[in-house]
Amino acid sequence: MQVTIDGVTYVSHEAPVWRDEKSLMAMLDLAPFDLQGMREQLWLRQVGVEGNYEVCCIPFYAYGLALGDVVQKNESGNIDRLIRKSGRRALRILFAEPRPLSDSRSALRRAVHIAGLLSEWNGDRHVAIDVPNLSAMQPIFDCVQGEIQGGTAFWEWSDAREFNSP
Incomplete structure (x- = not known):
C-alpha cells in the first residue's frame, strides 16, 4: 500500500x-x-546483538536488501x-497499465504457490518474490516472459544495486 502525506510517499x-507477534517496523529513506x-x-524482528x-x-523498492538480511x-x-x-x-515485477488480454498475474500467483515461494503484493500490479534458491525460478520467469517481451511487465533484482543509506 502507498499513501502520500505532505509530499512524502x-x-x-x-x-x-515473516510477521509475528514480536515484529516491529522501521522506515527506510x-x-x-x-x-x-x-x-x-x-517489518523487522530483533536478533542476536542489541540493535x-x-x-x-520482501522489500518492494529498497535495493541491496532481502528477506532475512540483518540491519541496524x-x-x-x-x-x-x-x-x-x-x-x-x-525478484520484483511491475505490471504496467493498461493490462493486455494475456494478463499473466494469475499464472504468476499459481507458479509462486506451486514453487513454494513467498511473495508480497503492493496493490495488484507490483509483486516482490523471495528467492532462496535460483533453481526454482524458471516457472516464474516463464509466466511473465511474454509480458516482459511485450513491454507490459518489467522486472529487476533487489540486489541490482548495493544497499545505501542517507
Whole structure:
C-alpha cells in the first residue's frame, strides 16, 4: 500500500511474510536509490546483538536488501546499516497499465504457490518474490516472459544495486 502525506510517499507492507507477534517496523529513506520523497516501512524482528534486526518482509523498492538480511537502526528509528546478508534475493515485477488480454498475474500467483515461494503484493500490479534458491525460478520467469517481451511487465533484482543509506 502507498499513501502520500505532505509530499512524502510511504510504502507499507500489509502482509509481511515473516510477521509475528514480536515484529516491529522501521522506515527506510529511498532517496539513496533515486526515489526522492519516498520511504519504505519495513517489518523487522530483533536478533542476536542489541540493535540488530532481521528483515521480515520482501522489500518492494529498497535495493541491496532481502528477506532475512540483518540491519541496524539509528536513534531516529530509521534503518541505516546492513550488517549481514541472508543469502536470499528478491525478484520484483511491475505490471504496467493498461493490462493486455494475456494478463499473466494469475499464472504468476499459481507458479509462486506451486514453487513454494513467498511473495508480497503492493496493490495488484507490483509483486516482490523471495528467492532462496535460483533453481526454482524458471516457472516464474516463464509466466511473465511474454509480458516482459511485450513491454507490459518489467522486472529487476533487489540486489541490482548495493544497499545505501542517507
